[in-house]
Amino acid sequence: MTALRRRMIEDMRVRNLAANTQRAYLQYVRAYAEHFGRSPALLGPEEIRAWQLHLIEAHRSRSTLVVATAALRFLYNVTLKRHLAIEEIVMSKQPHKLPVILSPDEVTRFLDAIRSVKYRAILMTAYAAGLRISEATRLKVSDIDSQRMVLRVEQGKGHSDRYVMLSPRLLDILRSYWRLGRPQHWLFPGRFPDRPIDPSTLRRACHDARCRAGISKPITPHAMRHAFATHLLESGTDVRTIQLLLGHRSLTTTSRYLKIATSTVCATTSPFDRLPQHPITPLDSEQQPAHR
Structure with a gap:
């Protein structure tokens, strides 16, 4: 185990992150380092951007991109304390989808x-x-x-x-x-x-x-x-x-x-139903289209 990995684990434990969150963060940071073949401590904003583009081009899910980005934010902001880099780690916006509900x-x-x-x-x-x-x-x-x-x-x-x-x-x-x-x-x-x-x-x-x-x-x-x-x-x-x-x-x-x-x-009443009721009448002669 590298000193950086050990320090990140300690930082996550101190902040009482959930066990699943810790595992996911470590998994994505390791994949990030392996992608470039270097320690994350030697990588910067350009590599972070390239890594996010790599995940998008690999058709990874939006939720995967969000967690991977959160892992890098934690790594650089908390463990490496590189506060200048945090502005370069753009969090991908997740689409808001409504769940399908069973009756x-x-x-x-x-x-x-x-x-x-x-x-x-x-x-x-x-x-x-x-x-x-x-x-x-x-x-x-x-x-x-x-x-x-x-x-x-x-x-x-x-x-x-x-x-x-x-x-x-x-x-x-x-x-x-x-x-x-x-x-x-x-x-x-x-x-x-x-x-x-x-x-x-x-x-x-x-x-x-x-x-x-x-x-x-x-x-x-x-x-x-x-x-x-x-x-x-x-x-x-x-x-x-x-x-x-x-x-x-x-x-x-x-x-x-x-x-x-x-x-x-x-069950909510539409405002249309509160309008005065008028019968639907045929178009008058001026509005009717001319017949050829």
Whole structure:
């Protein structure tokens, strides 16, 4: 391990960056150095620009470009303390796309089509409580508080704890699930009992269940969280409450669901409907086109 890599790891740990973020930053900085065959400490604004163009020409996704750029910003601004270079690291603008939302009927059909009891319980939990799939898979048995009817989400995104509602129906499902395997620590253990299930294993299960349910919309594990927020909003829950349940830091992030809550949007009266009604009449003789 080079001294620069060690220092960057220390800087990320001091700032308590998430483990996945640390791995991604190190991966992209290493790829950046290997591309030019030199230490990043010897590279500057021109190489940074050339690296970004290389990623674009290689048809890498926009999200990849954003993370790779963030990694270089951290490297030069924090670890190398080259504040003049930071202005040269332009952050690529991500297009804002609205997620595809499942209807309540589609959610029911999708969940019913999941064959694995464990996978179905995980995705039901994600929908019932609006959890990120990483949060659902890392639930512990002790996180279920049936007295207060809440689930404890420990160290979610942003290293924050929060409580979410525990649906009585979900509690019955989780109790039935627990009686089958009797997990001791992790509610949803993986291949090894001392480790939680890997979230990536659920992507294939979503694809298979979507096909069996005959749903044309794309479905990922995160679709359950989107459906949770949208369905709450459409049923009249205020945005601030949804923000707390989702664990969003900013209300702006939660407010994007206002754009996709179709029953709320479509129920709004158009100003056109408030105009005085006039019958549609044929064009008068002066406006009618001349016939040849």
